[in-house]
Amino acid sequence: MPQAPHRWLRAVIPAVVLLGAVGVFIAMLRPTPAPKAAPPPPVAASPAPPTPPAPGAAEAGPPEPAATQPPAPAALDLGALRARVTPVEPGFAFRAVGADLGPSPDPIRLDLSLTGGGIKSLTLTRIKETIEANSPQLVLQREQTSAATSPPTQLTPMAALALEIASPGGGPPTFVNLAVDPGGTIWREVSPGVLGAEIVDGSDRVALTVERSWKIAPDSYDVRLEQRIVNQSGGPLRLRWYQLGPVDLPAEAESYGGDKRRVRFGYLLRPALDPGRQTVVSTDFLTARDSALGEGAAMGDAHGRPVFNDLGEPVLAYADRTLWPNPRSIDKQFDLCWAGLTNRYFGVAVHPLFDPSAPADKVLRGVAQAERIVLPGAKGRESLGLRLVSPAFDVPAGSALDLSMGVFAGPLSTAVIARDPLPAASGLSGLVVYNFGGPCGFCTFEWMTWLLLGFLRLLHDNVVFDWSIAIILLVVGVRTALHPVTKWSQIRMQRFGKQMQGLAPKQKKIQEKYAGDRKKMQEETAKLWREEGVNPAGMLGCIPMFLQMPIWIALYATLFFAVELRHAPGFYGLFQAVSPAWSFLADLSTADHFVEFGRSIRVPLLSGLMGPIQGLNLLPLILAVVYFMHTKYMTPPSATPLTPEQQTQQKMIKWMTVVLFPLFMYNAPSGLSVYFIANSTIAIFENKWIRRHVEKHGLLDIEKMKAARAARGPGFFTRLQQAADARAKLVEQKRAKEARGKGHRNR
Numbered sequence: 001m002p003q004a005p006h007r008w009l010r011a012v013i014p015a016v017v018l019l020g021a022v023g024v025f026i027a028m029l030r031p032t033p034a035p036k037a038a039p040p041p042p043v044a045a046s047p048a049p050p051t052p053p054a055p056g057a058a059e060a061g062p063p064e065p066a067a068t069q070p071p072a073p074a075a076l077d078l079g080a081l082r083a084r085v086t087p088v089e090p091g092f093a094f095r096a097v098g099a100d101l102g103p104s105p106d107p108i109r110l111d112l113s114l115t116g117g118g119i120k121s122l123t124l125t126r127i128k129e130t131i132e133a134n135s136p137q138l139v140l141q142r143e144q145t146s147a148a149t150s151p152p153t154q155l156t157p158m159a160a161l162a163l164e165i166a167s168p169g170g171g172p173p174t175f176v177n178l179a180v181d182p183g184g185t186i187w188r189e190v191s192p193g194v195l196g197a198e199i200v201d202g203s204d205r206v207a208l209t210v211e212r213s214w215k216i217a218p219d220s221y222d223v224r225l226e227q228r229i230v231n232q233s234g235g236p237l238r239l240r241w242y243q244l245g246p247v248d249l250p251a252e253a254e255s256y257g258g259d260k261r262r263v264r265f266g267y268l269l270r271p272a273l274d275p276g277r278q279t280v281v282s283t284d285f286l287t288a289r290d291s292a293l294g295e296g297a298a299m300g301d302a303h304g305r306p307v308f309n310d311l312g313e314p315v316l317a318y319a320d321r322t323l324w325p326n327p328r329s330i331d332k333q334f335d336l337c338w339a340g341l342t343n344r345y346f347g348v349a350v351h352p353l354f355d356p357s358a359p360a361d362k363v364l365r366g367v368a369q370a371e372r373i374v375l376p377g378a379k380g381r382e383s384l385g386l387r388l389v390s391p392a393f394d395v396p397a398g399s400a401l402d403l404s405m406g407v408f409a410g411p412l413s414t415a416v417i418a419r420d421p422l423p424a425a426s427g428l429s430g431l432v433v434y435n436f437g438g439p440c441g442f443c444t445f446e447w448m449t450w451l452l453l454g455f456l457r458l459l460h461d462n463v464v465f466d467w468s469i470a471i472i473l474l475v476v477g478v479r480t481a482l483h484p485v486t487k488w489s490q491i492r493m494q495r496f497g498k499q500m501q502g503l504a505p506k507q508k509k510i511q512e513k514y515a516g517d518r519k520k521m522q523e524e525t526a527k528l529w530r531e532e533g534v535n536p537a538g539m540l541g542c543i544p545m546f547l548q549m550p551i552w553i554a555l556y557a558t559l560f561f562a563v564e565l566r567h568a569p570g571f572y573g574l575f576q577a578v579s580p581a582w583s584f585l586a587d588l589s590t591a592d593h594f595v596e597f598g599r600s601i602r603v604p605l606l607s608g609l610m611g612p613i614q615g616l617n618l619l620p621l622i623l624a625v626v627y628f629m630h631t632k633y634m635t636p637p638s639a640t641p642l643t644p645e646q647q648t649q650q651k652m653i654k655w656m657t658v659v660l661f662p663l664f665m666y667n668a669p670s671g672l673s674v675y676f677i678a679n680s681t682i683a684i685f686e687n688k689w690i691r692r693h694v695e696k697h698g699l700l701d702i703e704k705m706k707a708a709r710a711a712r713g714p715g716f717f718t719r720l721q722q723a724a725d726a727r728a729k730l731v732e733q734k735r736a737k738e739a740r741g742k743g744h745r746n747r
Helices: 010-028 291-292 326-334 414-419 422-423 438-443 444-462 467-513 518-531 537-549 551-563 572-580 618-634 644-664 672-697 702-712 714-746
Strands: 108-112 119-128 134-143 160-166 174-177 188-189 194-200 206-216 221-230 237-247 262-270 321-324 335-342 347-352 367-373 384-389 392-394 398-401 407-410 595-603 613-616
Touching: 108 206, 108 572, 134 407, 160 194, 160 206, 206 572, 221 237, 237 335, 262 321, 262 347, 291 367, 291 384, 291 438, 326 551, 335 384, 407 414, 407 422, 438 444, 444 467, 444 551, 467 518, 467 551, 467 672, 551 672, 572 595, 618 644, 618 672
Parallel strands: none
Antiparallel strands: 108 119, 119 134, 160 174, 160 237, 188 194, 194 206, 206 221, 221 398, 221 407, 237 384, 237 392, 262 335, 321 367, 335 347, 347 407, 367 384, 595 613
16 A cells, blocks of 8 residues: 655755755855965975986986976075975984895995985995905995094085076076085985985975985896986076086005006097997096096195085185096087096996987986096095086976986996996996006007907806916917017027127228218128128017017006906915915915915015015016026027127116016016916927027028028018119219210300
8 A cells, every 4th residue: 555645845855955055155155265375295204206217218308397386485585595404313324225235136235325315335245345255345435534624524426416596587596505514414315215305495485306216226236316306486497406426436455556546438429420329439538547636736724724615525726627528528529428437447437317228318418517526635545526517407387307317336347237238328338448548558459458358258268267277378379379470570680680790890890990981881881781691671570579569568458457357266266275264366366465464564665666565475486587587588699799898787687677577566466477477488488499490490590591592582671772772873873974064065
């Protein structure tokens, strides 16, 4: 049975709907109060991590849109801008990024500094600093003066230094310090490796935010430093970024060879020479550290104390502190791709971020200048760093400027660099240079060092599996290839020496007879040589030996700089198998350490030649014996008889050479000592074989040589001399004929 309808609901419901509509209408007529301004994000808040650049994008380019932020006051007072500072407790430190100091998939550990959010230390966990088991290799660290300076100054690798802020319409810029503040830290940790800083105006409102993110890729020696500056000021700004780049790598503990730290640049040629702009060149600008330091000194105040700027940098009296661009790079229109510092075995360089699998812009557009910064210190104890200055970028309100870059920090090995696509595409293999530089740099042919190193690796990796044996076989191979030249050279020198000894009495008579007529003396001497069959080419017998010198210099440089020899034991670690604690030939990149003293001894007058003595090195003593025998058998006979005084002088020079060379090599890497011992030993046997060959075939028999020469006719130089004499005779006949004709006309 159906229910009766509720008649009272039909009256109540329309009344309620009508009253609600009237209330909404009244509310719409009332004025809406303005919303309160949102406060700036708190310091402890965790903003989203920086957005990484898209593959193929340059590290610095047009500003990108950022998230909408509450605008700062319309009239921004640039002079009032400052970095917000947060107090910190003593001993506070950011959390490390990457591997622990032990076995780990990450080859790098980063300890970050409160100063500029830079690198406090960068350690290579897979590479040992010494042959000890627990000694990871330190590549970068913060350099700081003693506390005696006021304020204490420091060089923190890759630290943010400052932001120069100006109005696009002009006017004086504001320089905001982002490095250090005595009241606390400018940088806050968002998460491990992610740091943030805020630049506020006079009302403590955020005008710009700076984000830095450190990321380490697994199994890579390349670090991504992602940097973004977000303009939240409400108006356009012109920004210029200042930061430190790499600083001095540790100097080698071994004193042999001197300080091999250098400044290097990789660059792109102008579009006319390289239209694709994909080939990175680094053949120029191999600058030694001492040259990069320059002659400038820290400027002092009235009391002689150093003067520092707002960043804690020393104020230096340099005529020119800019290393890039330089006059040559400007003239050749080079564009910077990477900038780095190296020592003997390791390198650190900044480079652009891009997609290595596709053609991309390889110009480091976030760096317009690379300037030298020098931390004052005693002579030889200064610290060098690169300060990187960006171009000026116009950044609209609400946009972000991307200044990201990569930081390579690893061994100077082309094989290691080639395994990582981005460093390989950036041309960072140019950091690897087997060249001592300086006066002998021109005679070390780079292509030759690569051939020698490739052959050395082939022997080690596929034949003997030991670097010391590979070095000996490499010397054998090189001397075998050069044997024909060596044989020809020595035979010519021995033959010429014997001929000149036979001509000595006759030459002496000519010299006495024509002592006052030098021209006549030369003519008679040349006539005597022709009559006796002396070939002037014999004087050139030593030239092929000098032409071999670039090969030996290239081999020497290859063994000195090859990182493969570092910590490599010699002769299959035989001596460590006898006694694990015995350091003899435990590392081919250092002295052999036959007996260690446990302390350093400096010998007066010899320390400059051989450095401090830390133990008894056996290989230099063996080298002295071998070198003595080498000079005894390799010294060619004198072309003329020597006086007793000349003989005494020659003996003194020989003994001084035999003694001084091993002293110079006393602290040399044992791999180089093995090379010299092997080379000299093989040269002795080679020379003895050549002499036996000469005696067996009578190649020094003067009469036999004359008969052979007569049978085959005059030689090349003899023909040249005959042609010259014939031409001179024709000239004399022509002059005589002209003189007779002139006499007839005068009659």
